[in-house]
Amino acid sequence: MLLKELQSLASPLSATQVDKLKQLTAELNAVQLAWVGGYLAATAELSGNAPAAQQESEQTITILYGSQTGNGRGVATALAEKAQAQGYAVNLASMADYKVRQLKQETLLLAVVSTHGEGEAPDDAIELHKFLASKRAPKLDNLHYSVLALGDSSYEFFCQTGKDFDQRLSALGAKAIVPLTECDVDYESAAEKWQEQVLTEVKPFISAGASVVSIGNVTSVASSRYSKQKPYSAELLTSQKLTGRDSDRDVRHVEIDLGESGLNYQVGDALGVWFSNSDALVTEIIQGLSLDGETEVTLGEETLSLAQALKEKRELTQLYPGLVQNWAQLSGNSDLQAISEDREQTRQFVLNHQLADLVAKYPVDITAFQLVELLRPITPRLYSIASSQSEVESEVHLTVALVADERDSGTRFGGASHFLASAEEGCEVKVYVEPNNHFRLPENTDTPVVMIGPGTGVAPFRAFMQERAAQGAQGDSWLFFGNPHFEQDFLYQTEWQQYLKEGVLTRLDSAFSRDQEHKIYVQHRIKERGAELWQWIERGAHLYICGDAERMAKDVHQALVEVIGEHGGKSTEEAEALLETLRSEKRYQKDVY
Numbered sequence: 001m002l003l004k005e006l007q008s009l010a011s012p013l014s015a016t017q018v019d020k021l022k023q024l025t026a027e028l029n030a031v032q033l034a035w036v037g038g039y040l041a042a043t044a045e046l047s048g049n050a051p052a053a054q055q056e057s058e059q060t061i062t063i064l065y066g067s068q069t070g071n072g073r074g075v076a077t078a079l080a081e082k083a084q085a086q087g088y089a090v091n092l093a094s095m096a097d098y099k100v101r102q103l104k105q106e107t108l109l110l111a112v113v114s115t116h117g118e119g120e121a122p123d124d125a126i127e128l129h130k131f132l133a134s135k136r137a138p139k140l141d142n143l144h145y146s147v148l149a150l151g152d153s154s155y156e157f158f159c160q161t162g163k164d165f166d167q168r169l170s171a172l173g174a175k176a177i178v179p180l181t182e183c184d185v186d187y188e189s190a191a192e193k194w195q196e197q198v199l200t201e202v203k204p205f206i207s208a209g210a211s212v213v214s215i216g217n218v219t220s221v222a223s224s225r226y227s228k229q230k231p232y233s234a235e236l237l238t239s240q241k242l243t244g245r246d247s248d249r250d251v252r253h254v255e256i257d258l259g260e261s262g263l264n265y266q267v268g269d270a271l272g273v274w275f276s277n278s279d280a281l282v283t284e285i286i287q288g289l290s291l292d293g294e295t296e297v298t299l300g301e302e303t304l305s306l307a308q309a310l311k312e313k314r315e316l317t318q319l320y321p322g323l324v325q326n327w328a329q330l331s332g333n334s335d336l337q338a339i340s341e342d343r344e345q346t347r348q349f350v351l352n353h354q355l356a357d358l359v360a361k362y363p364v365d366i367t368a369f370q371l372v373e374l375l376r377p378i379t380p381r382l383y384s385i386a387s388s389q390s391e392v393e394s395e396v397h398l399t400v401a402l403v404a405d406e407r408d409s410g411t412r413f414g415g416a417s418h419f420l421a422s423a424e425e426g427c428e429v430k431v432y433v434e435p436n437n438h439f440r441l442p443e444n445t446d447t448p449v450v451m452i453g454p455g456t457g458v459a460p461f462r463a464f465m466q467e468r469a470a471q472g473a474q475g476d477s478w479l480f481f482g483n484p485h486f487e488q489d490f491l492y493q494t495e496w497q498q499y500l501k502e503g504v505l506t507r508l509d510s511a512f513s514r515d516q517e518h519k520i521y522v523q524h525r526i527k528e529r530g531a532e533l534w535q536w537i538e539r540g541a542h543l544y545i546c547g548d549a550e551r552m553a554k555d556v557h558q559a560l561v562e563v564i565g566e567h568g569g570k571s572t573e574e575a576e577a578l579l580e581t582l583r584s585e586k587r588y589q590k591d592v593y
Contacts (some may be wrong), residue, residue: 066125362428390470457547
């Protein structure tokens with residue numbers, strides 16, 4: 001039945017409900033429509049009002065994703081579209097939106113999950129991950145499943161969350177139809193192979209079902225939105241230095257024009273930026289290897305010069321363990337071989353070197369084809385958006401720290417940060433919006449917020465303030481900001497002062513670590529203001545942390561534990577439990593990297 005027919009028939013829906021239904025379905029693609037249909041059928045079944053034919057067990061493929069940067073969501077969505085095209089009923093959902101009690105009803109489950117930080121589950125997978133590891137997890141003898149794990153082999157706990165899911169599902173009695181598939185940063189080809197395998201392996205289980213819901217005849221709605229695979233070519237408006245002349249840091253305020261793209265974003269989202277490597281770096285590598293930049297190489301179905309391939313297609317500023325191991329074998333250098341055989345030494349080497357360092361220190365005899373085959377494809381970088389469209393409309397703003405490390409062989413720059421810092425006004429930048437539903441302002445604008453963002457971690461809070469100002473929010477706002485020096489590194493100082501004057505920002509506590517003999521960081525300010533901060537938490541404040549995951553986020557978390565313990569009268573375990581409760585209630589959110 002078409003929606004336009006509802007009002008002319010004896011519909012149980014009111015005119016207002018029909019209008020709402022029309023508005024919702026107009027925004028959904030075919031996969032989403034199928035999911036909504038399945039959800040409504042399941043809801044009717046639970047209420048006991050489903051038609052008898054629908055109450056029979058339907059063979060639906062449930063596809064769940066846990067994704068920190070959007071890669072997992074992209075793979076899962078592509079799998080759902082392929083399954084739909086083959087006529088399968090699909091339930092596609094973020095693990096954050098999945099009701100864990102439904103798990104015991106599943107018969108076919110395909111999971112795509114990334115690993116975050118030190119082997120941790122991504123935000124949207126935390127609850128399901130905990131549930132599977134708990135005593136509440138049910139027996140899953142009727143479940144057939146497969147897990148695709150996304151990770152980065154540069155980190156110690158490679159694909160750990162995916163391994164955890166696979167082990168727990170198996171321990172609960174579920175049977176793998178395709179073994180756990182582990183994917184590194186260059187995951188695309190492995191993910192496609194896994195998609196093909198699982199869709200082949202589910203066929204016997206689907207065909208055995210008596211009431212398969214086919215959605216193959218649903219016309220797919222072509223998405224007009226830009227994506228990682230289909231970025232928008234935007235115009236860079238400005239790349240302005242924020243830090244002072246004498247600062248040891250180069251932090252840029254970057255403004256990009258989204259033009260007529262129709263791209264929309266919410267505060268808390270990230271912007272994906274595709275970049276090209278610098279000509280100087282490409283030349284250094286080619287000359288260091290005694291290669292000819294005009295030599296033609298083939299990447300997939302594309303043939304281009306070596307110089308162009310290195311500039312536009314290959315990752316030059318980030319190493320990975322496999323490259324170090326292969327380079328050690330090619331060079332025959334005993335020191336590099338010793339490093340490559342030790343996991344922790346390899347990890348440190350990867351963090352502190354680039355391809356140009358390998359070329360300079362460990363000479364190899366390599367062809368142009370061998371070189372591009374060894375290197376990973378360029379991957380876009382994600383930057384927390386520093387603006388609200390309520391304020392800047394068709395623009396998007398970023399706060400970008402230029403990565404620049406002094407080495408014996410010269411200064412080594414970060415790929416994307418150098419691209420944005422050196423870009424000229426009017427140049428083309430390929431971008432896309434990466435939603436971050438786990439870093440959102442509270443819906444109630446009267447709710448107080450506490451924002452902790454040292455360095456470039458302050459970026460999303462600039463967006464928060466722009467949005468709160470546009471909303472006319474009455475809730476209090478408190479910012480903790482830190483950087484080395486007040487005079488050189490106070491990012492967006494005049495804007496914060498204006499927000500304080502207008503009352504949009506209630507409090508600002510700063511920590512300039514090197515302006516006095518003893519270093520002071522944001523975690524010290526948090527403990528100093530502990531009594532007031534606990535009062536804010538008690539009256540419902542939402543806590544936000546953005547910035548460095550390695551140290552800052554851990555130190556801030558510990559400071560919050562101590563504040564809750566001291567001023568809330570709780571033990572360390574109780575304080576940790578409270579923060580976990582706040583996290584599950586979306587009152588404690590992190591955007592860390």
